[in-house]
Amino acid sequence: MTFPPLREELRGLLPYGAPQLPIDEVPVQLNVNENPYGPSDACVADIASAVAVAAATLNRYPDREFTELRAALAAYLSGDTSASVGPEQVWAANGSNEVMLQLLQAFGGPGRLALSFAPTYSMYPEYARDTVTEWVEGRREDDFTLDLDRARALVEERRPSVVLLPSPNNPTGTALAPEAVTVLCDAVGDGLVVVDEAYGEFRRDGTPSALDLLPTHRNLVVTRTMSKAFALAGGRLGYLAAHPAICDAIRVVRLPYHLSAVTQATALAALRHAPELLARVDDLRKERDATVDWLRDRGHDVADSDANFVLFGTFADRHAVWQGLLDRGVLIREVGPSGWLRVSVGTPEEMGAFREALVHVTEEQR
Template identity: 80%
Template sequence: MTFPPLREELRGLEPYGAPQLDVPVQLNVNENPYGPSPACVADIATAVAHAATTLNRYPDREFVELRGALASYLSRDTPHGIAPEQVWAANGSNEVMLQLLQAFGGPGRSAMSFAPTYSMYPEYARDSVTEWVQGRREDDFSIDLDAAAALVREKRPAVVLLPSPNNPTGTALPPEAVGALCEAAGEGLVVVDEAYGEFRRTGVPSALELLPTYRNLVVTRTMSKAFAAAGLRLGYLAADPAICDAIRVVRLPYHLSAVTQATALAALRHAPELLGKVDELRAERDDTVAWLRAQGHQVADSDANFALFGTFPDRHAVWQGLLDRGVLIREVGPEGWLRVSIGTADEMKTFKQALTEVTEEKS
């Protein structure tokens, strides 16, 4: 056996990670460019200081207060309301997804999504020893509902992962697609990943509205994006209480620290402020999409805080040309496409100028 005794299917693989480079304009990981206010920072500091007085004790492993606060926040997006026992949280929606596959995937079971989609999904499947099944999206990145439902009925996955808005394309799913796939999945779970849900365009509903109808539906969210709290690492889901109870079997003991819980609760107290820039970012996104199209680029319709655009014969050269001008975007998605996160008005102005220079140089 070769040292270290790594699982054979993991040998030679590179860990996930976007480039972390110190450049003036960072538009590559879909962060919210607007940080918390001094008042929010002060509240977080006070809450953490209080939590620090009890760090000799384990935190509330059921994070009851936080589940209640998250339920209240989510209830704003559905007329049916969300109860605390329907909520689960972990260290980022990444850990939420991994826990779902640890609980409901595993050897002899499969997970499914439709490419192009979030590149971590097959890694969650790999890490939980779950077979990965991948369908395809249409050329406009929508999902052919009949074909998708047929594939789900054929493969019978234990978990179907449906980001809405999709990453890296920004495409949102209509409610009828979610419902049809929940029905096709039978007893399997359908996980609608709404990491960018707060950025969806007016009139695009949240899958939270469908929870009372489909017991196998799970809706995930994060505080990393709209809440401007990527450094907090807090993701969560809403689902049938039986699903939340099942996840408790696989979670690590005391997986949410007292500091994490205190910080998240303080951030939720400032939700109106932290979400206050969402409308501004939506408008900047729409302006960016319109500008890119006016320059002759293809751009996917986006309900997220980013735009996927292309296509380029050598996208890496375009990416590098932008980086040389101090603008970092993401080389991700289908061949020939690039993704830009939506930043401040000044950052987007710099991006547009840099892209104009690079494309003129390459033409």
Template identity: 80%
Template sequence: MTFPPLREELRGLQPYGAPQLPLDQVPVQLNTNENPYGPSEECADDIAASVRRAATGLNRYPDREHVELRTALAAYLSRDTPHGVSVEQVWAANGSNEVMLQLLQAFGGPGRTALSFAPTYSMYPEYARDTSTAWVQGRREDDFSLDLGLARELVEAERPSVVLLPSPNNPTGTALQPEAVTALCAAVGESGLVVVDEAYIEFRRAGTPSALELLPTHRNLVVTRTMSKAFAGAGLRLGYLAADPAICDAIRVVRLPYHLSSVTQAAALAALRHAPELLGKVDELRGERDRTVGWLRERGLQVADSDANFVLFGTFDDRHAVWQALVDRGVLVREVGPEGWLRVSIGTAGEMMSFKDALSAVVEEKR
């Protein structure tokens, strides 16, 4: 027996994570889809004061139902749907990663299947693996859209317990149309869930709706979100979902006791009070994204249409060599997605100029 006595299917695997390189070596870091604009001093002061108040009661366990936070999240989500969202429909956890893991713990497991369509978020099969859920992966079209006929056929053949559909999709930035969500909710039926992962939804282009609008129509629909991206809260670690109250009740069975600390709840509530400010740079980032898409296409590169705060571009015969050459010039992007493609997060105007200058130099060298 090899020590430590790790589960056999985990042996030899490496932990998930994007490269983290020192800022003094690579000053322009555009690889993890963070919001480049941090909270203001006023917002930071409110968070600090809120955490200070919570700290006086750290001898007591936090509200395990995080009712005040769920109420605030429900109010925020209600802005994106004419139907509104109630506190009973909301659940939160430590990042949307934990939300997804709890969903797989509750609705996946041995003898059950989770399904998605590649290319997609690379953590999904890890959630399945960690919960001993079988993993099935369909394929997207060349433009990264879904062929609904083929998608329905796969769902009907595999009968998954959970279908994971990011919208906008990571790493491609592709948004789902409402008819895709409706079709797959119908195909899955009440024997499974359709989870629409809206981590980047605040960056969507005009006219792209949120799946929240479909919640009253589909009991088996779950919409997940995060404060890590548009909310400039990657360090906060707060994810949440909206779903039928029965789904939220089921998650309570698998959640760890007091899983959201008093400090996390206080900081998230303070951040929500400053939502207009924290989201204030979203329009600017959208504009920078669209300009970046145009710039890349003008140089003859392929670019996926994006409703997110990142752009997938290519294709390169040796994408790793391009990635490394950019790093050597102080710019870090992500080597992810289909072979030949790279993904750049949208940063400040200055950061994007550095990216463009570096990429121009790299492409010129390789001609």
């Protein structure tokens, strides 16, 4: 046996991660879909006060069931759906990444499979790998939508225990039609359909949330995060809404006291400032739509986006374009289908720097 005794299927693999470069070297960083606007001064003060209170009791374990936080998250979600969400329907963990991993720990595993439709979030197959769950990928159409007949047929053929559907999709930004959720919830039988709405707050007017369908499908799970709309990427708080039996099942696989008292206090403080934090979402949506229009006016292919990022292309040598932007102090993401690039939506000044750099790079390559 080779030391260390790593699982054979993990040997030679590199850990997940987008490039992280010093801000003084690359001043415009638009590659990991962060919110460019930090929490307000009032929110920062509230977080600091709440954490100070929590710090006085750090000799004790935190509330294992994070009861107050579940109630606050349920109240927030109930305001974003036609259905009422109760605390018993909410589960939270350290980022929506851990929520997804816990779902596959509980409902995947040896002899079971998880399924999604490419292009899709690149971490999904890693969750499957880490939980020894078989991974199956269908394909999206050229416009990144789902052919529902083909999607249903694949689900009925493979019988996954978990279907993972990001909406808006990462890396494309496209949202699922509500009928797609219904079709796949019906097709999967007793399996779960997980609609990953990490970017749900950024969806365009008229694009519904899968939360509306929770009362209709007991096997539907809708995940969210506070990393994006709440400008809390450093806080690491993701959560889901689902049937109470699903939340109870996840409790079996969660680690003891997995949400620290500091995390709970931080998230509760941010939720108290939801209106002011979410006001920035409208600004980012406008900047996103303006970016889509500008890119299309320049002759680029652009995927419709309901997220805080834009996928655009296509380039014969996308890496050269990516490198050219980086050389000019603008970092975006080389991800998605061949020939495409993804830019996160930043401040107007950051997007202006992106546009200027892209014009120079593309003109040089003609």
